[in-house]
Amino acid sequence: MKALVLSGGAGTRLRPITHTSAKQLVPVANKPVLFYGLEAIAEAGITEVGIIVGDTAEEIRQAVGDGSALGLKVTYIPQDAPLGLAHAVLIAREFLGDEDFVMYLGDNFIVGGISGLVDQFRADKPDAQILLTRVPNPTAFGVAELGADGKVIGLEEKPQHPKSDLALVGVYLFTPAVHEAVRAIKPSWRGELEITHAIQWLIDEQKDVRSTTIGGYWKDTGNVTDMLEVNRTVLETLEPSIEGSVDEASEIIGRVQIHPTAKITGSRIVGPAIIGPGSTISDSYVGPFTSISENCRIEDAEVEYSIVLRDSSIIGVRRIEASLIGRNVEITPAPRVPAAHRLVIGDYSKVQISK
Structure with a gap:
């Protein structure tokens, strides 16, 4: 089994920090958030990891290296533009081969790791398994709809009228069946190949798609509020x-x-x-x-x-x-402003100064 780690996003919600640094390398308790995911993958017994990289590729390479320090063998896979999670699977086809794999979003944080999820997938061998958690704002996520028997019957990406409060966590497990799915779908209105569309294709093709709902802690560290909250959570175990x-x-x-x-x-x-x-x-x-x-x-x-x-x-x-x-x-403290005005004013100007 291999792992595909996505580490190529622009991190717009963490600007200005991410103007000069990869969002996956912003530290939580003085360790890059990306490393928590890589450590979870290693703990699950997976050693071959492909990392999708974009504009911050060199910085990611310098931080992770060949992965040996984490017990991993890392292959870097360039993505010219952030064209969606399914596009990442598409361009990683050669690396993934015909093996099962876990796809892990590099800026996600899950307490407790993924070992249990990987073991369950290896034992049950569904075509795909997704991780879900209940959220108060499902319109901001990919959302799953479950049938009466608990099976996944539908997925929507950031729906205006969500059918549930079950959001997809940034960890997915796939068999090679997903490769046909990512080739079959078309770009969404966002111009991206959505992984939710690929999983929906598997459902429509009567493939075995299962879900696990976690009650533990999960955060997408894409904004400052969540980053500080994850930092708090990790420090509590210090x-x-x-x-x-x-x-x-x-x-x-x-x-x-x-x-x-x-x-x-x-x-x-x-x-x-x-x-x-x-x-x-x-x-x-x-x-x-x-x-x-x-x-x-x-x-x-x-x-x-x-x-x-x-x-x-x-x-x-x-x-x-x-x-x-x-x-x-x-x-540092701002300097005290002197009680005087220094002006350079062009011809024919009108200036009003408060007393």
């Missing part, structure tokens, strides 16, 4: 480990991880929180559910429920919360 330098004037409370090369002086850190390598926290407060990445500097500041990416500094700023701070960012 094992405390204070290996860095912490002076006597500092206070560490709760589940906190401090990297051996990090330095804490005159500060209060309340977990769950993680402080990455080379980072310094001085005269500051770091509150619960905060991830500080590598080589960051927090000085005379307060940060809570936030993710701070590498090489960034926050100095002299009070109360930053629910924030995603990018790489190489500098945050």
Whole structure:
């Protein structure tokens, strides 16, 4: 069995972070979200992984390499444009061959992994198996309709009038039967080959399509709110480990991880929180559910429920919360504005200045 991991999307909902970084590499608890999926695949006993890459291909390659560090053998499959999940299956035909495979969206996060789902698929051998979860806003997802016997009878992509609240989670399992399906469908109104259409084709052809509804935690980390929520969830499982330098004037409370090369002086850190390598926290407060990445500097500041990416500094700023701070960012107090106006005004202008 192989795995196909999609890591080529533009990440528009995470801009401006994703203007300069792949959305799948935004860290959760100081580890790229993509790595959680790759680790889940390895834990399920799958070693051959094809990664669909787009404009951020080089960055993904640098982060993942050949996959050996994760116990995987990785093949990169370029996708010229994000033309849909079914298109990803189409262009991965040579890599996938005639083997069963799991397709995993690289920006999705599932607590508990996928080992149970893979084992069930291997045992039952349906033509396709999808993962579902109940959501309050099904119009934003692919939605499944189940019959009285619990079998999948219909799928819709982002329907205006959904027939259920069961959304497709970004994990799918297929036999080679799906290859005929992706060749048979046409692009949707979005100009994409939708995987929901391919699965619907399998249903219409009387193929065995099954579903598993999960009650556990799942998130699509495509926006800042969900990214912070996943960060919170992961940090709640954090094992405390204070290996860095912490002076006597500092206070560490709760589940906190401090990297051996990090330095804490005159500060209060309340977990769950993680402080990455080379980072310094001085005269500051770091509150619960905060991830500080590598080589960051927090000085005379307060940060809570936030993710701070590498090489960034926050100095002299009070109360930053629910924030995603990018790489190489500098945050400082705004300078005081002098009580005077400096003007360069063209001919025949009219200017009104408040008293």
